[in-house]
Amino acid sequence: MSDTRNHSQLRRRGQSPRASLLGVVALSICATVALGSARAEKPGADDAWILVDAETHTLSVYRDGHLLDRFHNVAIGRGGFSQDRMRGDGTTPLGTFHIDRIKRPSRFLVFFGIDYPRPEHALRALEAGRIDADDYQRIVRAFRNEEPPPQDTPLGGHLGIHGLGAGDRRIHDGFDWTQGCIALTNAQIARLSRWVSRGMRVEVR
Numbered sequence: 001m002s003d004t005r006n007h008s009q010l011r012r013r014g015q016s017p018r019a020s021l022l023g024v025v026a027l028s029i030c031a032t033v034a035l036g037s038a039r040a041e042k043p044g045a046d047d048a049w050i051l052v053d054a055e056t057h058t059l060s061v062y063r064d065g066h067l068l069d070r071f072h073n074v075a076i077g078r079g080g081f082s083q084d085r086m087r088g089d090g091t092t093p094l095g096t097f098h099i100d101r102i103k104r105p106s107r108f109l110v111f112f113g114i115d116y117p118r119p120e121h122a123l124r125a126l127e128a129g130r131i132d133a134d135d136y137q138r139i140v141r142a143f144r145n146e147e148p149p150p151q152d153t154p155l156g157g158h159l160g161i162h163g164l165g166a167g168d169r170r171i172h173d174g175f176d177w178t179q180g181c182i183a184l185t186n187a188q189i190a191r192l193s194r195w196v197s198r199g200m201r202v203e204v205r
Helices: 023-040 119-127 133-144 169-174 186-192
Strands: 049-053 058-063 066-071 095-106 109-114 160-162 201-204
Touching (some): 095 160, 109 186, 119 133, 160 186
Parallel strands (some): 049 201
Antiparallel strands (some): 095 201, 109 160
8 A cells, every 4th residue: 555655666657667386376376367267247336347557547437348547647556566465565466456446534534445365376476485375375266255355465465446644645656655555536436435335346457
């Protein structure tokens, strides 16, 4: 989430972002891929969905191929975007997610949580030795049981789309300042709220 205490570490908008499977989980690879695909197809609010564009720093809402709304100059993690986010690296994960929790009021005005980390993130991390088999199985088990994924693994968590709250609009306008979330202004998040409900698909790419 957000942290504006050290402005020197913020990434100015427009800059470039910066083993094998253990035998115990080898048989779960196909199930994991299928599970991730199935959850990716879960419908959201009236089949509307959100696209966060890494290149243009925009957030767009679509339904049936039609643009419903678009928000410019959204802020992301101070570390940019990443396929392989780790806790504390300040990056915003790429992938397909769903809104799995909504908090209002929030210190960010409104917080739309996403279901990160997902099984596909966990599988890549396991193969690279960045998480162990226990954490991998916890993430997969949560999705199998349609529960929120664990937020305390080395992959991090507590990510979502939120407003500024009492944050500094000047910082938001010039820098990517969050710890991995996607941030809009308070006016933008209020406008976005009319489209969002639990289960809505969010594509970050």
